[in-house]
Amino acid sequence: MGKIGALTDVVKSGLTKADEFLDYLGNKIGNLNIPEFSPSLKAAENLPQEIGNYKDLKAWMIKKGGAKGGELEWSGADEFFAGKKVTKDELVRYLKSNTNFIKEDTNVAKGKMSSATFLDQLDYDVEEKAIADYVERELANLKGKNDINYIRDDLYEEIEGMRYWVNKQDEFHSKIYPDGKIPSEIVDSVESDALTYTDENFPLGGTNTSETVYRYEDPTGKLKNYIEDAHLFDGLPGEDIIAHTRTAEFPVVDGGNAYHVGELQSDIAQIGRDRGTRSRAEEIDWQEYGGMMLEQPETSGAPFVESTNQWVDMLLKKELKKAIESGSEFMTIPSSKLVRKYTHGSVEGQGEFYDSIVPMRLQKLAKKYDPNAKIVQKKIKTEVSDENVKALPLTQILINNVLKTGLPKYAMPITAIGGYGALSELKEEPQ
Numbered sequence: 001m002g003k004i005g006a007l008t009d010v011v012k013s014g015l016t017k018a019d020e021f022l023d024y025l026g027n028k029i030g031n032l033n034i035p036e037f038s039p040s041l042k043a044a045e046n047l048p049q050e051i052g053n054y055k056d057l058k059a060w061m062i063k064k065g066g067a068k069g070g071e072l073e074w075s076g077a078d079e080f081f082a083g084k085k086v087t088k089d090e091l092v093r094y095l096k097s098n099t100n101f102i103k104e105d106t107n108v109a110k111g112k113m114s115s116a117t118f119l120d121q122l123d124y125d126v127e128e129k130a131i132a133d134y135v136e137r138e139l140a141n142l143k144g145k146n147d148i149n150y151i152r153d154d155l156y157e158e159i160e161g162m163r164y165w166v167n168k169q170d171e172f173h174s175k176i177y178p179d180g181k182i183p184s185e186i187v188d189s190v191e192s193d194a195l196t197y198t199d200e201n202f203p204l205g206g207t208n209t210s211e212t213v214y215r216y217e218d219p220t221g222k223l224k225n226y227i228e229d230a231h232l233f234d235g236l237p238g239e240d241i242i243a244h245t246r247t248a249e250f251p252v253v254d255g256g257n258a259y260h261v262g263e264l265q266s267d268i269a270q271i272g273r274d275r276g277t278r279s280r281a282e283e284i285d286w287q288e289y290g291g292m293m294l295e296q297p298e299t300s301g302a303p304f305v306e307s308t309n310q311w312v313d314m315l316l317k318k319e320l321k322k323a324i325e326s327g328s329e330f331m332t333i334p335s336s337k338l339v340r341k342y343t344h345g346s347v348e349g350q351g352e353f354y355d356s357i358v359p360m361r362l363q364k365l366a367k368k369y370d371p372n373a374k375i376v377q378k379k380i381k382t383e384v385s386d387e388n389v390k391a392l393p394l395t396q397i398l399i400n401n402v403l404k405t406g407l408p409k410y411a412m413p414i415t416a417i418g419g420y421g422a423l424s425e426l427k428e429e430p431q
Contacts, residue, residue: 032327032399034324034402034406036321036408038071038100038408039066039068040061040067040072040077040095040099041095041096042066043060043061043065044095045092046065047065047088049088050087051085052086054081054083054085054091057088057091070303070304070306071099071410074218075094079220079284080094098220101217101218102216102314104212104213104214104318105237106212106213107210107211107234107235109209111207112205112206114383131156131160131176134159134175134176135156135159138155159175202246202248202263202342203260203342204383204384206248206249206260206382207248208248209246209247209248210248211246212247213236213243213244214241214243214314214315215239215240216242222287223284226283226287226300227239227302241267241268242269242304243266243311243315244265244266245264245265245315245318245319246262246263247260247261247262247322248262249328250381252378252380252391253380253381253386254378256329257328257329258330258331258332259322259326259328259331261332262333262338262339263339264319264358266315268300269304269305269311271299272300272305278301282301308353309357312358312361313361317407320366320407321402324399331362332380332389332392333389335354335390339354359375366392369397369401369402369405370398372397373392373395375390375391376390376393377389377391378390
């Protein structure tokens with residue numbers, strides 16, 4: 001029996017190693033789909049009793065089960081079950097249906113985003129000369145006609161009209177480049193029409209350049225179109241926006257690829273930092289009665305906007321998921337110097353945010369999944385120059401543990417991942 005038991009252990013060990021290898025191989029190949037979960041739903045599923053007063057069940061879920069008060073509040077659970085006796089099954093069913101209230105809307109420009117992408121940034125000597133040559137070729141075929149100047153004007157008007165119509169680009173290029181040889185700076189670029197984007201607010205030279213807005217969709221329908229965001233993006237929703245990001249993928253100077261999160265911002269949270277934000281109950285009162293029961297007209301309330309850490313953590317979790325799924329070796333964030341280069345913001349505000357808060361929160365997040373995770377300095381290749389950035393290496397340990405445990409929709413994991421005792425030493429920050 002001893003030999004059989006030993007053999008069984010060897011087989012189990014071999015299977016474990018094989019599983020790890022398959023995980024590694026699969027992660028490298030790509031096609032990852034990182035799960036997200038609701039901490040409050042998990043807590044409800046683990047309730048030790050089948051029925052009770054909501055207030056008592058909620059207290060256990062938060063204190064013992066890892067639920068988050070903010071998630072219960074903004075899912076509408078607090079008002080739906082207020083003062084009621086509720087069964088475990090009812091609570092689970094409600095949270096399954098109503099905790100996916102952060103929605104993402106993204107514009108992506110496929111291909112390389114270069115200065116040639118923007119017609120207002122194009123070296124017009126290239127395209128303007130091609131247009132002029134086309135017009136003169138056409139006029140050469142009309143020798144002897146009296147209204148040559150009028151015809152010239154008509155030709156310019158016609159070709160300029162094609163120039164700005166996406167569905168006429170092939171015809172436009174065939175006319176001004178009859179030999180089919182389109183200049184490389186135009187061939188290698190992508191259409192920028194999908195993005196609210198210029199080379200003045202983000203580094204050029206990246207691929208899969210994206211703008212994403214994260215908005216609150218109230219499961220109960222009581223709060224709708226009530227938050228107006230200062231940043232509006234072409235083709236994306238402009239109401240109930242909690243935060244937005246700008247991202248792109250860049251090559252890393254010393255090897256690898258970076259999923260670069262070049263901008264993280266929450267306009268509503270920044271306003272609320274100085275004026276305060278309303279709770280959900282206060283917000284509903286404000287929308288229904290014009291805030292007659294409120295002493296002060298604080299800023300609109302929404303999930304994650306009560307503190308900088310909350311909305312930053314939410315964005316970093318969302319973007320970490322995308323960084324891993326992109327197959328990049330690093331997730332990078334800019335230095336404040338790089339951000340100011342494109343946005344011309346204040347040294348004080350952006351310095352603390354991008355040089356301290358964001359890298360600290362990203363490293364804290366990463367250490368939940370890999371205790372050895374550490375932010376390092378790297379350089380990414382942009383169109384203009386090599387730029388210094390802060391980088392999180394996306395290690396196989398980090399990737400595997402994120403895949404196994406998923407990313408919480410509303411809070412960081414509060415228990416250690418099996419096998420990594422050091423993780424248990426990281427205390428959960430209040431959300």
